[in-house]
């Protein structure tokens with residue numbers, strides 16, 4: 373899989389791009405930005421974002437992991453780990 | 458820090474709505490006159506927002522069976538199915554369900570919510586996958602939160618999206634795909650044949666919740682899977698007695714030879730009291746009569762057609778283009794319009810459900826109308842007349858408020874608090 377070699381920066385950048393359409397209040401994104409508090413995403417929005425991330429990286433990101441993924445950094449780390457297998 | 462402080466936004470939200478009288482979220486039925494009428498605030502109201510699809514709540518046979526069971530077996534079992542809570546009635550009810558569905562094994566739960574909670578969380582364990590529709594009922598989401606499986610969600614009713622997600626899963630992992638025959642908010646049906654086909658191709662087992670399709674879909678009322686001729690492809694059927702059966706309780710059916718072991722593994726089955734004998738007796742009576750209720754089914758579908766086309770003619774935006782179920786969802790853009798219409802309808806003598814995000818999909822505000830076989834054609838016409846009157850009054854008040862520049866923007870935001878109807 374060509375995605376194996378994706379660097380963390382590339383993954384982070386792509387995730388930020390995926391967040392933008394949901395970022396209705398144009399909150400500036402940083403690795404420490406939180407989904408619930410900073411971005412004010414409700415649970416349905418978060419699940420739609422997860423679907424977009426899964427499709428972007430062709431991975432499985434189970435919803436039961438969500439409680440541990442509060443910031444963009446944490447999602448980036450989780451995606452990197454899943455890609456590496 | 459107080460534990461309940463986290464609910465302050467919800468309290469504020471409720472307060473903001475609270476000036477309304479009657480409050481659409483706090484309707485009390487003081488008397489219930491029939492399957493279709495109740496007294497609310499001293500007035501006789503037509504009920505067009507229940508799940509009484511087959512009008513069974515006042516069925517004379519179901520009532521007399523319940524009375525007899527009360528006299529013979531008492532008011533309750535005071536215990537779990539696996540201890541002192543299994544009476545001959547519970548066994549007879551399971552046989553009745555097996556007969557109704559033509560399947561080998563039935564398990565009766567105390568509610569449909571618990572049936573989903575128990576089945577899904579127990580069937581799929583660590584290392585297994587549960588794949589659910591995005592618009593799944595709260596009981597299905599809660600089952601996922603309770604269990605240890607990995608949870609995936611596919612776009613509502615999208616065969617392509619389900620297939621794509623299944624293809625990413627390890628071939629030899631156990632997988633459970635959870636579907637509903639009819640989705641309770643918009644009243645739309647699942648394309649079960651196609652969804653089941655891609656699930657089976659991926660080696661998944663399939664559970665179908667027929668809560669909002671039992672009684673009136675399919676030749677003998679088993680649900681959408683029967684209507685589409687795909688029952689033999691369904692591994693588990695979940696259902697409830699709280700809608701078409703007219704009482705309370707839940708169930709699961711399967712042909713799986715090992716099914717019975719779940720009685721000793723499924724915690725929402727084991728650790729709660731069993732249904733009272735009177736409920737069991739009325740469920741048996743009603744299920745038996747649903748099987749041959751062909752005339753009732755025909756009457757119900759004709760009434761729904763009448764309501765659906767009547768509302769469409771009045772210019773309302775409906776959840777489905779054509780009739781797919783007895784649920785006719787009327788969609789609005791704002792909470793203000795939703796609550797306003799609900800109140801005006803009550804004033805016109807008609808009760809319907811209000812439903813808001815996140816209980817509804819896609820941020821829709823909807824008045825959920827549902828009919829039952831108990832409604833007469835005249836009542837359907839009264840419901841339509843009430844909608845027409847409410848619509849005229851609402852647009853008159855809108856014009857007034859627009860002129861006064863009094864649009865409450867805050868009311869147009871969706872709160873993240875579930876206000877689910879059945």
Ligand SMILES: Cc1ncc(COP(=O)(O)O)c(C=O)c1O
Nearest residue numbers: 568569570594641668697699879
């Ligand atoms: C799809 C679905 N499944 C399960 C349930 C739960 O049924 P019960 O009322 O028996 O708990 C409902 C209704 O509440 C439902 O809409």
